[in-house]
Amino acid sequence: MVESSKGRGNARRILNSSSQRVTAQRALLLELLRHSSRHVDADDLYRRARKKNSRISLSTVYRNLQLFKKLGLIEEHHFDEEHHHYEVKSGTEHQHLLCTSCGKVVEFACPVSWKLRRDIGKQYDFDITGVEVRMTGLCPSCRSKENKTIPDRS
Amino acid sequence: MVESSKGRGNARRILNSSSQRVTAQRALLLELLRHSSRHVDADDLYRRARKKNSRISLSTVYRNLQLFKKLGLIEEHHFDEEHHHYEVKSGTEHQHLLCTSCGKVVEFACPVSWKLRRDIGKQYDFDITGVEVRMTGLCPSCRSKENKTIPDRS
DNA sequence: GTAATTGCAAACGCTTTGCCCGTAT
DNA sequence: ATACGGGCAAAGCGTTTGCAATTAC
Numbered sequence: 001m002v003e004s005s006k007g008r009g010n011a012r013r014i015l016n017s018s019s020q021r022v023t024a025q026r027a028l029l030l031e032l033l034r035h036s037s038r039h040v041d042a043d044d045l046y047r048r049a050r051k052k053n054s055r056i057s058l059s060t061v062y063r064n065l066q067l068f069k070k071l072g073l074i075e076e077h078h079f080d081e082e083h084h085h086y087e088v089k090s091g092t093e094h095q096h097l098l099c100t101s102c103g104k105v106v107e108f109a110c111p112v113s114w115k116l117r118r119d120i121g122k123q124y125d126f127d128i129t130g131v132e133v134r135m136t137g138l139c140p141s142c143r144s145k146e147n148k149t150i151p152d153r154s
Numbered sequence: 155m156v157e158s159s160k161g162r163g164n165a166r167r168i169l170n171s172s173s174q175r176v177t178a179q180r181a182l183l184l185e186l187l188r189h190s191s192r193h194v195d196a197d198d199l200y201r202r203a204r205k206k207n208s209r210i211s212l213s214t215v216y217r218n219l220q221l222f223k224k225l226g227l228i229e230e231h232h233f234d235e236e237h238h239h240y241e242v243k244s245g246t247e248h249q250h251l252l253c254t255s256c257g258k259v260v261e262f263a264c265p266v267s268w269k270l271r272r273d274i275g276k277q278y279d280f281d282i283t284g285v286e287v288r289m290t291g292l293c294p295s296c297r298s299k300e301n302k303t304i305p306d307r308s
Numbered sequence: 309g310t311a312a313t314t315g316c317a318a319a320c321g322c323t324t325t326g327c328c329c330g331t332a333t
Numbered sequence: 334a335t336a337c338g339g340g341c342a343a344a345g346c347g348t349t350t351g352c353a354a355t356t357a358c
Contacts, residue, residue: 021312021357042347057315062348078232083347097278106278112266120289124251124260128291135274137282175332175337196322211340216323218338237322313356320349330339 010034018071025049025056029064033074039085039105079105079134095133101142164188172225179203179210183218187228193239193259233259233288249287255296 011030015022032048033040046061065086068074077085079098085105094107113131121128138146165184169176186202187194200215219240222228231239233252248261267285275282292300 023313023357025314055315059316059349060314063313066349076235078235081230081232081238084235097274097280097282099280100283106280108274108278110270112270116264116266116287117289120251120262121291124262125294126251126253126260126289126291127297128251128289129254130290132286132288132290133270134286134288135271135280135282136284136286137275137280140279143281177332177338179339209340213324213341214339220324309358311356311358314354316352316354318349318351320347322346324343324345326343327341328339329341330337331335332337333335 014071014073020067020071024053025060026064026067028052028056029061030068030073033068033086033088038107039077039079039087041083041085043083045086095135097135097137099139099142100136101138101146104139106139168225168227174221174225178207179214180218180221182206182210183215184222184227187222187240187242192261193231193233193241195237195239197237199240249289251289251291253293253296254290255292255300258293260293 011027011034012022014030015026020026028049029045032045032052036044036048042058042061042065045065046056046058049056049061065074065076069076069086072089074086074088077087077096079085079096080103093109093113095110095113097106097108098104099106110133113133117128117131120126165181165188166176168184169180174180182203183199186199186206190198190202196212196215196219199219200210200212203210203215219228219230223230223240226243228240228242231241231250233239233250234257247263247267249264249267251260251262252258253260264287267287271282271285274280
């Protein structure tokens, strides 16, 4: 896979170019972030990292997530109430649709948000720096499951 | 104000009608929620409540916030990463605009969200249950402050 | 060599819970 | 009378921090 070697190169380049030291842990975490499902939490990442380096610590994961966030490599989301989710920043603007039952996250394009941003900014005299649209609902597969498993709602 | 006597009556009625006991603490909290600024956190509410009843405990505040949420009286928001904010449910649909500097919360109407809801729901075959639009930015007064207090950006 | 980074464990802030006593019904 | 709700203190959770040892530069 050309992808993965490229990814590793990128990790190193990104860290170097921001004059951050390239440690094994950092390279690993960056690598994992780039190749895992788009939305992870600290513990996900920690568990995955331990498979490759069993001595890595949770605090290292947290510290580096903060670093990556500061470097603008990832974004932090507060989807549910409990803990944070992280997502590698992609060029493409998108919003999130979450299934309240299985937690699945779907990304969707939302061009309207730009118009909204302009309009609301002007209306309230704010310098808008971000727009987030979050929709919640039941995904197709959870909907059909629910129809089967809750036959008696007496 | 007629509003306030009505409010107290409502608190009692609401609790009674859902067969919850009307305790002094519940009535007080409900009262405070209805008459304080629209977005509070548990500690805000706790501090306010203590002024009227110095023996009330923080856990009572939390327990009742959960109850009120379950009864559909209030909504829980996760504006910033730290803690939750609560808002008395109003009939009118609205979205939130937050100042990243002073934390001010502005509510705005967003009729587009309905169209969005329909469109995205259909597109991804989700049963949409909620749409949240959150914008962040700098409010007018913080913007002008910033211009004054950061003259040297050498 | 030296400053940045790690692992560990302890602390953190917000929230929840167990227990026993008090109170609304 | 009795089950529900309260106060208190302790535990829980995800996250952060202090520190000594380690590592990249």
